[in-house]
Amino acid sequence: MLESLQPLARSATLIRTLGVIVETLLLTALFSIKVILRSALGQLDRPRMDYYTRAWAARLLYLVRMQLSVRGHFPEIVDGRRYLVLCTHSSHYDIPVSFVAMPGSIRMLAKKELFRIPLLGSAMKAGEFPSIDRHHREQALADLQKARQMMESGIVLWAAPEGTRSAAGDLLPFKKGCFHLALDTGAIIIPVAIRGIHRVLPARTFRLTLDQPVQFQIGTPIDATAFDAGHIDALMAQVRSQMQAMLDAGDS
Numbered sequence: 282m283l284e285s286l287q288p289l290a291r292s293a294t295l296i297r298t299l300g301v302i303v304e305t306l307l308l309t310a311l312f313s314i315k316v317i318l319r320s321a322l323g324q325l326d327r328p329r330m331d332y333y334t335r336a337w338a339a340r341l342l343y344l345v346r347m348q349l350s351v352r353g354h355f356p357e358i359v360d361g362r363r364y365l366v367l368c369t370h371s372s373h374y375d376i377p378v379s380f381v382a383m384p385g386s387i388r389m390l391a392k393k394e395l396f397r398i399p400l401l402g403s404a405m406k407a408g409e410f411p412s413i414d415r416h417h418r419e420q421a422l423a424d425l426q427k428a429r430q431m432m433e434s435g436i437v438l439w440a441a442p443e444g445t446r447s448a449a450g451d452l453l454p455f456k457k458g459c460f461h462l463a464l465d466t467g468a469i470i471i472p473v474a475i476r477g478i479h480r481v482l483p484a485r486t487f488r489l490t491l492d493q494p495v496q497f498q499i500g501t502p503i504d505a506t507a508f509d510a511g512h513i514d515a516l517m518a519q520v521r522s523q524m525q526a527m528l529d530a531g532d533s
Contacts, residue, residue, distance in 0.1 A: 353499030
């Protein structure tokens with residue numbers, strides 16, 4: 282169970298926690314500026330953006346000395362197919378861990394609010410990070426078409442079906458938005474579970490844990506074209522079943 286990833290890890294002091302927060306903000310600003318400048322000069326291609334996201338993510342994991350291991354195999358990306366990573370969500374570190382653990386051009390399906398953050402929002406826009414506005418039909422259709430084109434060109438979208446972070450690392454109820462996206466784009470879903478990461482920085486706290494062992498587990502691909510809108514609950518149940526099994530697998 283999740284308890285098997287308890288530690289060797291130790292809680293960070295207040296000074297160390299504040300240091301990690303400040304360094305995280307500075308690193309994020311620095312990489313955002315690099316992306317924005319490269320884009321303005323016409324020098325930001327996809328491989329360079331992939332490098333920036335992984336370099337930024339690796340440095341964040343280094344700051345907390347995370348002990349990351351990866352289990353399972355990410356499928357070979359086939360041109361023209363659409364891939365959607367659906368991941369458990371119990372930490373702000375889920376996203377940088379995913380950038381480090383997976384190959385290819387990974388982009389987070391972002392909340393629209395993130396694009397309003399100075400520097401970061403501009404960098405995400407330049408770096409092909411999409412969002413889907415499902416509250417406005419015309420914009421949602423345009424966003425969906427753009428996301429589909431990005432996926433067909435080789436970008437792998439990352440999303441969290443829980444929608445919010447789980448403080449204890451348990452699966453929360455799923456929201457249907459990313460499953461509608463999978464059905465609308467005919468995506469291959471890659472279920473992912475990250476064990477132990479909720480202890481690195483528990484949701485809605487500043488209790489930082491250093492040297493925490495974290496397991497990134499890649500599940501079996503699920504072809505969303507085998508389902509239709511009338512069977513979205515069955516698709517959700519299949520993804521949830523895989524995620525739960527990976528969380529329960531422990532160190533066996």
